[in-house]
Amino acid sequence: MGQLLSIIAHILMYCSLLFQQRMAALHRLRQCHPTGTAISHLHTSSRAPAKQHYKMLVLGGGSGGIAMSARMKRMLGAENVAVVEPSEMHYYQPIWTLVGAGAKSVASSGRPTASIMPSGVKWVKSRVQEISPDTNTVRTEDGTEISYEYLIVALGLQLHYEKIKGLPEALEHPKIGSNYSVETVEKTWKALQNFKEGNAVFTFPNTPVKCPGAPQKIMYLSDDFLRKTGKRANANVIYNTSLPVLFGIKKYADSLWQIVKSRDLQVNLRHNLIEVRADKQEAVFENLDNPGETKVIEFEMLHVAPPMGPCSVLKDSPLADQAGWLDVDKDCLQHKRYPNVFGIGDCTNLPTAKTAAAVGSAILESTLRYDGYSSCPLVTSYNTVVLAEFDYNGQPLETFPINQAKERRVMYHMKADLMPYLYWHGFLRGLWGGPEPYRKLLHLGMK
Template structure:
């Protein structure tokens, strides 16, 4: 069978112009400025998604979290403003919505994931009115803050779907910042707060749970584990949940609300799930350490779309990008890969305005703090961590990560990690 003809050929094609894709492009071009790199992404704008929780908490202005996509494409990269419709990995090609076929020597897949708003009956129509909101949307995060400010009494519901989701702490960050505002305004005593978590634990890494539970008690939160949001009737202000008990039985309940913050279920993109790159679960099937695809050696992937067991955060992508850059260049040069990813992810849990529990961990829940404990103890609420989140991290993102400046992100060496293992 003949190889399909390509419309263009590049050394490296990066699918996805989000945090992971742009950081990888910048890291590649930092190491090899003359490399022919093409980024395929249809978006006109680029979002700093970690900032949306702060928008919903009244700390950031919405405009602080968005820039023109053209302004963040790394110097030296070509931007193809189209949508990929097919991964044709057997021929080292991708197909675009305009009919073109783009060939590559190596592919970096970083298309992100799907926020499945339609998986919850009635949610899409309810969002942005009748007290139904989500910090997972650029357009709805400001509505979160408006509703928090307006609320004086009643019932506030916060939800978290089954894992995996991007930024697993974000659903409870919304809760903490909202409750802290109500406390400061003297309204907390009149507001009943429920956290409906489809999982069985407040946070996946046990070391951080004690500090978080202190705030759950302080804010008087009613924790509901095994409780999954299934439907929303915004006009009637009713939320429906499927509650799974310890013996596995499922009961459907309804809860009235005055305020409802929703974290939508999250799944692989259809284009990924239906591609040869997908694992059985639908995510891009890569080696957890090298981030190389398990079946196509000239394919690497990172970010929210991959099968790795790390937390899906921008901090993870910041650590993954240099690993992909180094290993991809080794592949192109016919050399052995040397860079290793240890599963690092970070979740700055904004437990109140001015304090954060800085969760940093890797594969298996291993704690991976960036700072000595005497300076910043991630297991305790910290003002320094708040300054890091509110002041430093946005600049590290825009001026560091997206420009190939790998502050505190140098890859581990594969041989050293193997010795530890």
């Protein structure tokens, strides 16, 4: 019964990952802005009206953009909301870890964008080319100019495989894969299946990344697969990370180090992948603590988490900070200079992990602030997960009154079996509340 209650409570929490942040934005659209600027005094265009105009314009049709547009439809009416998104397919990316390990199919991760776009909301099937917040306009690649009263930026981030020498062409090699792209995630599984003996190498780049636990999740799954298939004795499983720690939150890092040691996994901190020589099956790493010092590792299998960064259209816009990320207030998700602009998801400069949970967990009540809540279900085998939950300060912010640093089978089934269904049928529709009420309930009102 205890496990059943945990499943139910966790479903309620994870089904609502986007709701809290969306509602925080909704609240602030109705209330005064932190900058003290009234709605009637927002930036207005001095140019002729654009051909298309919407009260609410959403840039990006990923998880945050779709769920936010669903909420805005109910608030403003479908005819007043538009979403700019070029992709014909929408993917539930958290499941790609399991796709790369053969536990799920890539087909199960995607659906046509048309099927998840809120009915009646205008879908602009083009890519954003220019954002002009001083005139409240956006221009798309097909030349369409759209003006807005409010803007929600949900553009995600950009993968940069090209920043590692030799990697783009190396991804054609059968022994190399990456779970971060729909084009390469199945290659991970094929490389794992075809593994014979030698080094299985997994990398973490020297940049911010979405789902920072993912690069090591596939390491644990690969280790489990090699054990199940009798190949582990002839394999060296190596995780080279640019970070100075295995995981950023000590409580979970301590648990992961125990797993690493018990399974004889080799972890090298501050090692950054700079080159892939596919023809020689060699990966070149730089020692970040001693710049210029490199090490060459031969591999039988290589999984690469690529460098990542803000998308170019955002980086080149007035909305970006010095690093190119959307410059928002970390407490209320409102842009620091343009009060009619809000941010959501991986494109923002929020000082928290770039995960789906971070997208969705801003606090609803006007008297409270978003505390940076984020969650990372660390898959450690084909039937266990360590559920990491934490805040801006790097402190555990757990939903259940149990030790979530412990590997648990029930958390694996929640991630693998229940969440994909609920993502498509509830999460994207913006119908659910966030983890805070359930956390208080399970902790008898205490945080």
